Amino acid sequence: MKRVAQLSIVLLLILAVVAASGCTSSKGRKLVKEGYLTIGTEAEFAPFEVRLGDGSFYGFDIALGEAIAKELGLKVDYIDTDFAGIILSLNSGKFDIAMSAMTITEERKKSINFSDPYFDTGLSLAVPANSPVQKLDDLDGKIIGVQLGTTGDLYASSLKNVREIKRYPHAPDAFLDMKNGKVDAVINDDVVSKPIVAKDPNSFKIISGLLTIEQYGIAVPKDNEALLQKINAALKKIKEDGTYDNIYDQYIIHYSAE
Numbered sequence: 001m002k003r004v005a006q007l008s009i010v011l012l013l014i015l016a017v018v019a020a021s022g023c024t025s026s027k028g029r030k031l032v033k034e035g036y037l038t039i040g041t042e043a044e045f046a047p048f049e050v051r052l053g054d055g056s057f058y059g060f061d062i063a064l065g066e067a068i069a070k071e072l073g074l075k076v077d078y079i080d081t082d083f084a085g086i087i088l089s090l091n092s093g094k095f096d097i098a099m100s101a102m103t104i105t106e107e108r109k110k111s112i113n114f115s116d117p118y119f120d121t122g123l124s125l126a127v128p129a130n131s132p133v134q135k136l137d138d139l140d141g142k143i144i145g146v147q148l149g150t151t152g153d154l155y156a157s158s159l160k161n162v163r164e165i166k167r168y169p170h171a172p173d174a175f176l177d178m179k180n181g182k183v184d185a186v187i188n189d190d191v192v193s194k195p196i197v198a199k200d201p202n203s204f205k206i207i208s209g210l211l212t213i214e215q216y217g218i219a220v221p222k223d224n225e226a227l228l229q230k231i232n233a234a235l236k237k238i239k240e241d242g243t244y245d246n247i248y249d250q251y252i253i254h255y256s257a258e
């Protein structure tokens with residue numbers, strides 16, 4: 001009996017070692033740059049990610065990414081990338097994770113994993129200040145501007161009677177064209193459109209009421225389960241210890257309902 005017990009302890013130990021090594025070899029991936037958490041982002045999306053005059057990265061996602069890297073004992077490095085190709089670039093190993101105000105969708109989940117949600121928002125409709133548009137139906141026959149490959153693009157693409165959808169590489173370009181009269185409405189993340197409209201209320205307004213409810217997540221390659229777990233643990237800690245709230249207060253302006 002004693003023998004059997006000893007043997008099973010040895011077997012258990014062997015199993016534990018095999019399981020542990022399996023975690024690092026088959027479920028992990030090497031960091032793109034040792035000592036760094038390399039993060040891909042499309043940095044023309046204030047207040048989440050923008051480039052300052054000196055080229056440095058700034059915004060909610062940037063600060064959150066730094067806080068996460070710190071929890072992981074890593075420095076942080078940002079790579080500015082196309083939003084439409086961000087999942088492909090992530091999966092091809094250009095960066096370790098993507099943080100780009102990315103909405104968690106079932107479709108995207110087929111090719112990447114998402115962290116736990118870290119931000120709630122949704123799409124809204126922005127129109128010129130003097131526009132007669134009041135609701136979705138009023139978009140019939142109109143030209144809609146969106147950022148290419150975004151949930152705004154998907155939403156606009158599902159509308160039946162619009163005249164044309166203009167897809168821009170960067171969201172602010174859609175607003176610029178709306179200001180120049182080339183676009184009748186922009187469908188974009190509300191938390192991003194609000195500050196653009198607030199800065200230029202003579203040109204734009206937002207139709208109140210969200211078109212969708214969305215949550216942002218951090219994208220991690222499917223073969224890096226180990227990193228996904230570390231990121232979720234870091235996010236949890238950051239939410240609990242007040243770091244998340246500080247970042248929120250620093251970057252997100254609360255606009256009272258119109």
Ligand code: ARG
Pocket residue numbers: 041042043044045048049083100101102103104147149150151152171189
């Ligand atoms: N939340 C939207 C989406 O996931 C838009 C994100 C665009 N992000 C950016 N950094 N440009 O499709």
